[in-house]
Amino acid sequence: MDDGLGDLLHRVVLMIGEAARRNAEDADGLTYSQLRLLGTLEDIEPATQHQLAQAMAVSDPAISRALKPLEAAGYVQVVTDPDHGRRRLVTITETGRKAFHDSGKPLIEELRVYLVKAGFPYERYLQDTMQLAELLRPRPAGS
Numbered sequence: 073m074d075d076g077l078g079d080l081l082h083r084v085v086l087m088i089g090e091a092a093r094r095n096a097e098d099a100d101g102l103t104y105s106q107l108r109l110l111g112t113l114e115d116i117e118p119a120t121q122h123q124l125a126q127a128m129a130v131s132d133p134a135i136s137r138a139l140k141p142l143e144a145a146g147y148v149q150v151v152t153d154p155d156h157g158r159r160r161l162v163t164i165t166e167t168g169r170k171a172f173h174d175s176g177k178p179l180i181e182e183l184r185v186y187l188v189k190a191g192f193p194y195e196r197y198l199q200d201t202m203q204l205a206e207l208l209r210p211r212p213a214g215s
Contacts, residue, residue: 119161
């Protein structure tokens, strides 16, 4: 039974995504797509370029092109997979991790101020959202 919750959640995610795109312009010169790549990588690292492409629903060549400037800037590290010489493993560096997390701080503050002004119980919202994110976090097989 759909009570409209799915549609409502979809709209909220779209609005937050639009705000994130606006705020990304100030994030160490990184684009929204680059920040999205860093966030995806943080969730699945170490990952092959192919796994990263699948997770982001883009082509392998698009990932290869996107990684070059991130690697040159020190946000990611790309190395040959010791178990398979033709594969490349990608990890996020501490610099990349910091840039990714710092990029969300203005958005979090913007959202907090807006919700508090509107009389919304922000602290409860934050706690519930964090609990929901943990429940929805992908788990390794067998855990």
